[in-house]
Amino acid sequence: MKRGMLMPKKREAVWILWFIMGSVAVAGDFYVSSSVGDDSFPGSEQQPFRTIQRAMTEVDGAGGTVHLMPNEIFREKINIRSGGTETHPLIIEGNGAVVHLGRNVSNGPWTKIGEEYRLEQEVPPHQRHYTTSPLFIDGLPVWAEHPKGLGKPAWHGGSLRYDEAGKMVVRFPKGLSPENSSIVLVGRDLDPVVHGSGGKHVIIRDLTVAFAGNDGFNFHNRCIGFKLVRVRALFNGDQGISSHGESEVVVELSEVAFNGSQSAGVVDINNARTGYRDLLNHQNRNAGFLLKGSRHRLEAVVSFGNPGGDLPEETDSVVLVDCSAGVEKLPKHFPEWGSPEDLSNRMARFEELMPVD
Structure with a gap:
């Protein structure tokens, strides 16, 4: 009798477990091509989506990987609202693609x-x-x-x-x-190319963002566990990278250059916690960095050609490790920049075209 009474409960428990597991979105891989994709496709490698935002509807919140077709150009904004999870992060594999709003x-x-x-x-x-x-x-x-x-x-x-x-x-x-x-x-609206309005566990790799009306990468509110690797933020109307609120962002092996903010190429404020390692930050309209958040660490950063100042002062909240202002010590991962003499000549050309008033 007792056994017969327990069996339905066991079946019910199994059904509930199956329902819960089935209702949780499973992280997957989705592909995007601006040249041959279509948002009505399933987003597979053979039948990719056309827009990044279509792929984001599949992974933002559940986690998963968005693969951009190598070296393609996209003309759209990327919005991140929820991110991924610790076990299934949201990953954007740029594969050398450029998101260009100009x-x-x-x-x-x-x-x-x-x-x-x-x-x-x-x-x-x-x-x-x-x-x-x-x-x-x-x-x-x-x-x-x-x-x-x-x-x-x-x-x-x-x-x-x-x-x-x-x-x-x-x-x-x-x-x-x-x-x-x-x-x-630049872009018609005062919007960044990549905008994180919240979420956790996001990785963006091998992506160039350019000609935004606002920042190249912009993180607000609580963007926790965001990581940028081998990205470039170039020619944006405002900052190249900016973190606000209580965001926690790490940037590695990347470049910030030629951005048009009246403040700096990199701006982190409020209670943001940020880290930059092996970053090349150069020739922005004013300073290289404006760091007014909770905690910032710069390691192996090379900054030059920023008329408002190349490196921030070291304070209780700003730590500098093996950083340099100038072109004498270039990151090893930027061989395409050539010799320090080449960079000096290029810098002199920009100074000639951009005279100090």
Whole structure:
């Protein structure tokens, strides 16, 4: 009798266990190709999704790996809200891909007005950037003249203002014009390329982000256990990498360069805890680092060509280990940069084009 009474309970327990296990999403691998993918596909290697965000709906919260097809270009923002778990992290394998939010406006049309050039495209008020760089000329960040005279950097690759019709009027760097330079507008919105609004256990590898209206990588609230490996944050309107709130972020073997923030290429504030190892941080519009969070550690960081200062001062909350300001001691994992002499020559060219006012 007792045995007969217990059997249904055992079956019920087994069914409940099966239901719980079946209701938990299992981490998997999903593939994305901007050239041959389709968001109606299953996201397999043979039938990849077209957009990264479609793949993120499968892994954000459950964990899993998003594989971007090698060396492809994507034009979309990546939003991370939940991340993964300790046993199943959310991983984005960039495989050398580039996420690029800019628009090439080299062909304008441009109208010459005295020593300036006007881009014949209206810029809506909410897209007019002042404390960031909305335009890049040959990779040089251009600063916008604030109506109240705010936000002028130490040096710049040209300047711009908005006329009464809302059009950009640009003063080009020395020796450059629309006829002989590449001109790129950053993303239309004040958004980062990669935005973490929370979550845990996220790894991003081998990905380049560029020409965001805001930061390249931006982490807010509580982004815990986020790790960036072999990433590049280049030519973004604001910071290359920025951590806020109570985020905990580690960056390794990466590069931050040519970003247009009036503050620094890397900005970590509030109660953020961050670590940077083997980082190359160079030629941003102002300083290399602004670290005002809870705890920061820089190890084997090389920083140069940042007019507002290359390395932060060591304090109780900022630890520097084997870091250098200048090109004499390059990270071993950046052989493509060539010799220190090559870098010095390149740096001199940028200083020529971006004079100190």
